Amino acid sequence: MEYRRLGFIALIIIVLIGVVVLIGGGQISPAVIIVSMLATTIAVATPLTLGALCGIYCERAGVVNIGIEGMMLAAAFFGWFGAIYMNTILEMSPLPSLIVGVLIAMLTGGLLGLLHAVLSVTYKVDQIIGGTVINILAIGVSGFLNRQLFFESGSVFGGQIPHAPGVLPRLQVPFLVDIPVFGKVFEQQPIAITAIILVVVTHFVLFRTRWGLRTRAVGEHPRAADTVGINVFRMRYANVIIGGLIAGLGGAYFTLESVPSFEPLMTNGRGFIALAAMIFGNWSPFGAWAAALVFGAAQALQINLQFFRELIPPQWAFLQQSYVVGLVPYILTMLILTGIIGRTTPPAADGIAYEK
Amino acid sequence: MENPEQQEGVKPERKKTPVLRSAVNALLVPALAVLTAIVVGGVVIAAAGGNPFAAYAGLIQGSFGSANAISETTVWATPYIFAGLAVALAFKGGLFNIGAEGQLALGATTAAFVGYALPEWLGVTLPAVIHLPLTVLAGVLAGGLWGAIPGWLKARTGAHEVINTIMMNYIALNIVSFLLNGPMKDPNPINVSARTPAIAEGARFPVLFANYRVHWGFILALLVAVLIWWLLWKTTLGFEIRTAGANPDAARYSGMNVARLTVLSMTFSGMLAGLAGVIEVTALNYRHELGFSTGYGFDAIAIALLGKNHPLGVVLAAILFGAMRNGATRMQFLTQIPVDVISIIQALILLFVAADAIVRYIYRIRAPQERVVLTRGWGG
Numbered sequence: 255m256e257y258r259r260l261g262f263i264a265l266i267i268i269v270l271i272g273v274v275v276l277i278g279g280g281q282i283s284p285a286v287i288i289v290s291m292l293a294t295t296i297a298v299a300t301p302l303t304l305g306a307l308c309g310i311y312c313e314r315a316g317v318v319n320i321g322i323e324g325m326m327l328a329a330a331f332f333g334w335f336g337a338i339y340m341n342t343i344l345e346m347s348p349l350p351s352l353i354v355g356v357l358i359a360m361l362t363g364g365l366l367g368l369l370h371a372v373l374s375v376t377y378k379v380d381q382i383i384g385g386t387v388i389n390i391l392a393i394g395v396s397g398f399l400n401r402q403l404f405f406e407s408g409s410v411f412g413g414q415i416p417h418a419p420g421v422l423p424r425l426q427v428p429f430l431v432d433i434p435v436f437g438k439v440f441e442q443q444p445i446a447i448t449a450i451i452l453v454v455v456t457h458f459v460l461f462r463t464r465w466g467l468r469t470r471a472v473g474e475h476p477r478a479a480d481t482v483g484i485n486v487f488r489m490r491y492a493n494v495i496i497g498g499l500i501a502g503l504g505g506a507y508f509t510l511e512s513v514p515s516f517e518p519l520m521t522n523g524r525g526f527i528a529l530a531a532m533i534f535g536n537w538s539p540f541g542a543w544a545a546a547l548v549f550g551a552a553q554a555l556q557i558n559l560q561f562f563r564e565l566i567p568p569q570w571a572f573l574q575q576s577y578v579v580g581l582v583p584y585i586l587t588m589l590i591l592t593g594i595i596g597r598t599t600p601p602a603a604d605g606i607a608y609e610k
Numbered sequence: 611m612e613n614p615e616q617q618e619g620v621k622p623e624r625k626k627t628p629v630l631r632s633a634v635n636a637l638l639v640p641a642l643a644v645l646t647a648i649v650v651g652g653v654v655i656a657a658a659g660g661n662p663f664a665a666y667a668g669l670i671q672g673s674f675g676s677a678n679a680i681s682e683t684t685v686w687a688t689p690y691i692f693a694g695l696a697v698a699l700a701f702k703g704g705l706f707n708i709g710a711e712g713q714l715a716l717g718a719t720t721a722a723f724v725g726y727a728l729p730e731w732l733g734v735t736l737p738a739v740i741h742l743p744l745t746v747l748a749g750v751l752a753g754g755l756w757g758a759i760p761g762w763l764k765a766r767t768g769a770h771e772v773i774n775t776i777m778m779n780y781i782a783l784n785i786v787s788f789l790l791n792g793p794m795k796d797p798n799p800i801n802v803s804a805r806t807p808a809i810a811e812g813a814r815f816p817v818l819f820a821n822y823r824v825h826w827g828f829i830l831a832l833l834v835a836v837l838i839w840w841l842l843w844k845t846t847l848g849f850e851i852r853t854a855g856a857n858p859d860a861a862r863y864s865g866m867n868v869a870r871l872t873v874l875s876m877t878f879s880g881m882l883a884g885l886a887g888v889i890e891v892t893a894l895n896y897r898h899e900l901g902f903s904t905g906y907g908f909d910a911i912a913i914a915l916l917g918k919n920h921p922l923g924v925v926l927a928a929i930l931f932g933a934m935r936n937g938a939t940r941m942q943f944l945t946q947i948p949v950d951v952i953s954i955i956q957a958l959i960l961l962f963v964a965a966d967a968i969v970r971y972i973y974r975i976r977a978p979q980e981r982v983v984l985t986r987g988w989g990g
Contacts, residue, residue, distance in 0.1 A: 320772060377967040382706055382772060383915065387961045390908050394953030401948040402658045526776045577788035584777040584784075591769035 259534075263544045266586070267295070270551040277570075278562040285435050291554050292439045296446060298557070299543075299550025300511070301326060301521070303449045304504030305528025306535065306542035307456050308363075308497035313537060314460060315493035316473035317374050318381040318605040321388030322501050323525025325366045329505025331396035333359025334418070334516045335403065337509075341419040342411065348419035352510050356422075356445070359506035360499045366392070367498020371491045378607035389525075397518045418514035445503060445511045452500065456539040469493055473601035476608040486608045501525070523584070530587040536598040545590070552582040640916050640923070642969050643962035644930070651955035660947040672940025673933035679940075681822035685894065687932025689714070691831035692886035693906050694913035694924040695838050696757075696879045701919045702842055703875030704855030709760065709775030710883040711907030712782030713753040717884025719786050721749030721891045722898035723794060725809025741812035746888050753884015754877045756782060761876025765869035771876065779907065790900045805899035815893035827889035831928075834885070835921040841878075842921075851875050883910070905953070912960040931956065 271291045275284045305322045312319040337355025340346040346354070366388055373384035404415055422443045430440040460466035471479040472489040480486050504524075509516050527549050535541025556579045559566070563574055572578050652662030673683050693710045700707035724745045729735055736744075760774035790804040797807065815826040842848035854861040854871040862868050886906065891898050913931055917923025934956070938949040962969050970976070 373961075373965050377965045379965045379967070383960075383964040386708070386908075386911055387957060387964055390912065390953070390960055391957035393905070393908065394950060394955075394957045398654075398948055398950035398954055399658070401950055523776060523780050526773055530773055530777075575788060575792075577784045577791075581781055581784050584780045588763070588769070588774055588777050591773060592763055592767040593769065 260544065263548050266548050267551045270555045274555060274558045277565050281565060289436055289438050291558055294554035294557055295547055295550040296442060298553045299546040300446045300449045301504040301507045301524050302528045302531050302546035302549050303453060303543050304500050305525050306532040306546055307452055307539060308501035309529050309532040310456060310537055310539060310542060311493045311497035313604050314473045314601055315469050315490045316476060316601060316603040317490055317494050319370060319497060320382055320385035320529065321370055322528055323521055324389035324392030325363045325498055325501035326505035326525050327396055327521045328366060328392040329359035329362040329502035330508040330520060331400060331516055332362040333506040334509035337419050338416055342416040351419045352422055355510050356506045360502035363498040363502020363505060364495050367495040371494040374607060375487055375490045381605050393519065400516060400518060421514050422511045443511045445507045453539045453543045473603055476603050527583060527587055530590055533598055534590045537601065548586065549583045552586055556580055636918060639966050639969055640963055642973055644959055646962050646969060646972065647955050647958035650958050651951065654954055655947055655951060660945055664945045665941050665947050668941035668944040669937035673937030678822060681824040683933045683936045684824045684828045686936045687929045688827045688831050689886040689890055689906060690909060690913055690928035690931050691835060691925055693883050693910035694917060694928045695835060695921060696882035697910045697914035698917060698919040698924050699838060699882060700875055700879040701914055702855050703851045703871060704858060705872065705875055706772050707757065707775055707876065707879045708772055708907060709757065709778045710910045712779035713756045713880045713883035714887040714906055715786045716756050716782045717749040717753035718887030718891045718898045719789060720752035721745050721888040722806040722809055724748040725813035725891065726807045729810045736812045738812045741810060745813040745892055749888035750881045750884045754881035757880015758873055758877040761873040765872040787900060803899060806897045808897045809891065813892060814896055825893040827893040832925065835925050839921040909956065912956050915963050916959060
């Protein structure tokens with residue numbers, strides 16, 4: 255990752271945090287605000303990081319995946335449903351229910367990954383259409399089952415909305431939490447921590463293992479890879495399914511880690527922003543993570559400004575409107591895609607079905 | 611430049627059989643895709659504890675069972691025709707417009723604004739001959755602008771329109787929510803919802819029938835479908851748009867300005883989606899109200915694909931989708947099956963239309979020789 259791009263990312267994050275410090279600094283010590291902003295940034299960047307990692311696995315293998323949004327939405331629903339089912343019907347205690355929920359969410363993502371692979375690798379459907387099918391299917395299935403299973407009489411829970419088993423507990427990263435003042439940044443929930451570990455793992459897998467070399471070969475020049483005996487179809491299937499599992503974990507964040515509830519369409523475009531993070535990060539795990547943190551910071555700004563609504567000076571009154579601040583991530587995404595901050599290059603065979 | 615269609619007309623007797631066969635072929639796969647989706651949807655209904663036969667009976671009764679049901683189906687189908695044409699036109703130009711939702715919302719909001727605020731500003735009641743065209747034009751231009759921005763970004767910087775149109779959706783919905791909850795909110799003290807005041811009489815389409823809600827918009831939609839067919843297949847510009855969509859390199863080498871065509875296709879597409887919103891305001895609701903995730907954008911994609919990006923196909927597909935949305939309410943009333951099941955059936959239709967290889971495999975239909983290019987990856 256070039257320094258220019260990294261510097262730009264750091265600059266945006268500093269500006270976004272700076273805005274909150276400027277507004278709230280008079281009442282609460284700036285250090286506390288910065289720590290709170292950083293902690294929120296890392297937490298809310300989680301689904302974006304995981305979504306971007308999903309995109310990296312798929313696209314490094316040559317399959318465009320715009321169905322990440324749908325994968326996360328479906329996973330959020332089924333993970334949530336699984337956790338509640340375990341907790342309420344099978345009377346499992348909350349923490350194991352949540353863990354089962356996370357596994358079900360990942361499985362959902364993996365199955366949708368399999369569907370995407372079947373469509374785009376075997377049936378050679380236009381990959382962007384295939385992703386759109388997954389998005390629409392996820393909206394339909396989660397909306398339908400949400401109503402059918404939870405709100406209709408004669409449903410699994412007898413028409414009564416059951417108690418959710420809560421959210422995954424906060425963990426303290428050993429040693430790092432002991433840092434004075436800034437230690438709080440390292441108090442995160444398990445999926446957020448896993449996401450960061452997965453960034454490192456993905457980097458290692460892609461650039462230091464035989465698997466990664468083969469994945470990249472299949473995404474750059476499948477014909478050449480095929481000639482030297484790499485099974486293009488199998489590599490693409492495996493990577494899209496791995497991507498789906500990761501997107502599923504990202505979906506679990508919404509209902510099992512962030513808030514203990516499901517709402518239709520709750521992923522709110524995060525899957526698409528994750529794609530922009532992947533592109534801005536030049537299809538590399540650390541780059542995508544850095545870009546995800548920018549969007550996380552934009553969202554953290556929105557969340558933290560809510561606390562300081564009364565302190566916003568009148569000449570900045572427009573910041574009181576959550577609609578206005580809510581635009582920041584979307585406009586950032588578009589700016590980044592224009593390439594004014596430097597162009598990136600996708601894998602050469604990205605989006606092209608391989609014909610043997 | 612010679613028109614390819616005119617050449618075809620030279621020897622009708624030799625073309626007759628292939629044309630008939632290709633027409634059957636063109637309709638066969640979408641029809642079977644719909645059939646398969648309905649069967650699979652029935653399985654889903656049964657799995658969720660419902661009776662699929664009762665559900666579909668309710669669906670048909672609700673969509674075509676009476677004069678009023680048919681009228682309501684056309685009311686539902688009208689915005690679908692416009693939005694479906696919008697997506698289809700962009701597809702023809704090699705662009706994927708997922709932003710119909712935002713373009714529609716912005717078109718509707720702008721039309722509503724001109725509809726209620728213009729007479730207040732000018733202090734006079736405008737006659738319909740002036741006010742209605744102005745209202746329609748403003749909304750159409752707003753939608754067109756919202757489509758032109760991602761088109762321009764694509765042409766200028768190569769930024770992919772799929773992500774940009776989705777981002778523009780969220781931006782539009784934020785702006786519209788802000789306006790409808792704030793500056794443009796209906797000041798009537800009994801109003802609690804996010805909606806504009808009613809538009810002036812002069813900005814409204816006349817009522818078509820006294821007792822039914824079917825409105826002029828449906829007829830206008832059919833006319834616009836013909837217009838789009840004419841534009842795409844009977845004009846030089848349409849030929850250029852289709853060429854740029856099918857093979858941008860060929861278009862470039864033959865001297866066409868592909869960047870201009872990209873912006874134009876997206877602008878036209880946005881205008882059509884904007885018109886969908888305008889008609890809802892001027893011919894049906896007479897105001898714009900914030901709907902809870904109406905989902906026109908995604909439905910429009912399914913309609914365009916099901917209609918094979920042909921205006922006639924889009925009209926048929928839009929009526930089918932309108933019938934399903936309309937009948938679903940009756941179905942839910944009769945069988946307690948949530949209306950959301952329609953979304954699943956629509957997704958399945960899209961799945962089977964997009965992956966026509968699956969349908970061909972199930973029904974043992976031979977594949978056509980040529981594959982249609984719809985979209986391209988990030989590099990395009």
